[in-house]
Amino acid sequence: MGARAPVELTEAKERGYHSIGRAAELSGVTPKMIRHYEALELIPKAARTAGDYRVYTGTDIHTLRFIRRARDLGFSIEEISNLLGLWRNQRRASKEVKRLASKHIAELDSKIEELTSIRTALAKLAAHCHGDSRPECPILDDLGRLPPSE
Numbered sequence: 309m310g311a312r313a314p315v316e317l318t319e320a321k322e323r324g325y326h327s328i329g330r331a332a333e334l335s336g337v338t339p340k341m342i343r344h345y346e347a348l349e350l351i352p353k354a355a356r357t358a359g360d361y362r363v364y365t366g367t368d369i370h371t372l373r374f375i376r377r378a379r380d381l382g383f384s385i386e387e388i389s390n391l392l393g394l395w396r397n398q399r400r401a402s403k404e405v406k407r408l409a410s411k412h413i414a415e416l417d418s419k420i421e422e423l424t425s426i427r428t429a430l431a432k433l434a435a436h437c438h439g440d441s442r443p444e445c446p447i448l449d450d451l452g453r454l455p456p457s458e
Contacts, residue, residue, distance in 0.1 A: 335372035
């Protein structure tokens with residue numbers, strides 16, 4: 309909508325703009341998160357109607373879908389910002405995209421290893437708990453154990 313005088317929401321819709329609610333439906337991103345991504349400058353500031361309603365373009369919605377998919381894959385906001393920059397740059401080198409993805413895979417592998425270790429320890433504790441009316445509980449004993457002094 310740029311430098312033109314603000315228009316009413318109905319006219320904006322006729323011009324192909326979408327309200328924040330419709331942008332949310334089309335992108336799968338909640339209105340709250342759309343405003344958040346706008347504040348973080350992952351998407352440009354929304355155009356506004358005469359009534360100060362935010363309106364979004366098809367390009368904005370495409371970007372929101374990109375962000376949503378990246379979030380679904382566990383990328384951080386900083387990583388998504390970098391990926392968006394690469395996505396928008398037609399002269400990008402795919403090696404940079406692969407480097408970011410490979411780094412993220414390594415972080416995921418580390419988290420999986422950590423969670424597997426936690427799960428194993430908790431399962432072992434739960435297996436030793438009688439789970440009856442007795443007060444003794446190896447789970448609570450373990451949680452209450454003081455760490456060794458250094």
